Amino acid sequence: MQPNNESSYTMAAYDEAASYIRWHTPLEPRVGLILGSGLSSMADQVEDAHIIPYQDIPHFPTSTAPGHVGRLIIGVLAGAPVCVMQGRFHYYEGYSLQQVTAPVRVMKLLGVETLILTNAAGGLNPDFAVGDLMLIEDHINFPGMAGHNPLRGPNLEEFGTRFPSANRTYTKRLRTLADEVAERQGIELRHGVYAAVAGPSFETPAEIRMLRMLGGDAVGMSTVHEALVARHADMEVLGVSTITNQAIDSLDAVDEPTHKEVLEAGKIVVPKLSRLLLGILADLA
Ligand code: HPA
Secondary structure, rough: OOOOOOOOOHHHHHHHHHHHHHOOOOOOOOOOOOOOOHHHHHHHHOEEEEEEEEHHHHOOOOOOOOOOOOEEEEEEEEEEEEEEOOOOOOOOHHHOOHHHHHHHHHHHHOOOOOEEEEEEEEOOOOOOOOOOOEEEEEEEHHHHHOOOOOOOOOOOOOOOOOOOOOOOOOOHHHHHHHHHHHHHHHHOOOEEEEOOOOOOOOOOHHHHHHHHHOOOOOOOOOOHHHHHHHOOOOEEEEEEEEEEEEEEOOOOOOOOOOOOHHHHHHHHHHHHHHHHHHHHHHHHH
């Protein structure tokens, strides 16, 4: 099947994508996991894996971002039936936010109740170091506040209400669980606010200083759209950022952020992130 050009979706399109996936695997996933930049290799640990390339799924966009493999893996991870996105879609790729978040709604139709979102992010909080993990407590959705919200357009009541609340976007129960697992495993888990920007250009030093002043602890180009669509459909959401670079706030800095350093830092942090997520999944299972 060809990658699609649809920028908005009907219920029938989501249903068709879900039916195609159901037809390929008898497993009913309960947990969704979206792997961010550099984190794809986590999917290698899925057992009884049914692998479906995005391009085969009706109405699915295809991944264009480097470091995003572009396939759905359904199987078992730490005893939990999971649906893993090895590579996500971003607004900066040119997709509409409905395309970016279409897989979340398809997961909902497949029976996914809990969505775990991971990403690579720049550290705004000066206490954060490259390689840290940050539990997302809350977010600031800059594209959303400027009108680029994935729930814009006709509301599909089958999923949720027109005006969903967002004050409990990242589920308290799951945040507590993540803290417990991190403590048990001796993993230092930072907490913070994820500031979402559209990308693909990185931020200017003035923007970094502004994001920090407004309460952001980490900055990235994804995650918030998926979280909003999942909560709209009453899924529970957990978000974890991997700090892949220190955001640069000075015009005189010699360094500049690169996608290469983001991918490399992501690879290094995978074992720690895996331990945390496998511990969480084992508890959910
Ligand atoms: N800015 C925005 N997105 C990012 C960054 C960053 O510094 N690092 C990884 N994703």
